[in-house]
Amino acid sequence: MLSRDDVFAELGIGPLWRLREDPSATPLAAPDSPLTTWDALTEAVAHCTACKLSATRTQGVLGVGDRHADWLVVGEAPGADEDAQGEPFVGQAGKLLDAMLAAIDLQRGSNVYLTNVLKSRPPGNRDPEPDEIAACRPYLLAQMTYHPAYLLRNLPDKARAWEDLCLARRTFNSLPPES
Ligand code: URA
Numbered sequence: 001m002l003s004r005d006d007v008f009a010e011l012g013i014g015p016l017w018r019l020r021e022d023p024s025a026t027p028l029a030a031p032d033s034p035l036t037t038w039d040a041l042t043e044a045v046a047h048c049t050a051c052k053l054s055a056t057r058t059q060g061v062l063g064v065g066d067r068h069a070d071w072l073v074v075g076e077a078p079g080a081d082e083d084a085q086g087e088p089f090v091g092q093a094g095k096l097l098d099a100m101l102a103a104i105d106l107q108r109g110s111n112v113y114l115t116n117v118l119k120s121r122p123p124g125n126r127d128p129e130p131d132e133i134a135a136c137r138p139y140l141l142a143q144m145t146y147h148p149a150y151l152l153r154n155l156p157d158k159a160r161a162w163e164d165l166c167l168a169r170r171t172f173n174s175l176p177p178e179s
Helices: 004-011 038-046 080-085 092-103 130-144 148-153 155-174
Strands: 071-075 112-116
Touching: 038 130, 071 092, 071 130, 112 130, 148 155
Parallel strands: 071 112
Antiparallel strands: none
């Protein structure tokens, strides 16, 4: 089974990033990626056949919420309810997540964006496999990162990315060690 850290390592990212969307130049994957707008990303996930999960899913589940949010919640993968409804965190886990968000004065759709590492449901809710995580990686990165090549051209966002990185470092340093 993959641990949380394994998943982050597969993705090549740290554990916490803040979501930003600059409407004039978003979202950003690699400079040569076609995933440069939310419409393109939505279309790509809807028709994605990059891994074997496309044969068994009902639909791709991209994400839901505020695209300008400071808070990004990344789950593992859509379950049965999410696969049927096309939205992340709609089952029992979603109710719990909503309650947890409410406890810190947040609600889905307002300053929070919800997505998953995998955009397609693994059959029987099994754990994501490394090839599936790799196939979905461009989608998650397009949803959440400024690409360094973009930052070279945009100094205000470079400063924001630096703030995000410092926040991620501080937050990570304050986490208790995993037992
Ligand atoms: N629902 C999701 O969308 N993702 C999870 O990780 C758990 C439940």
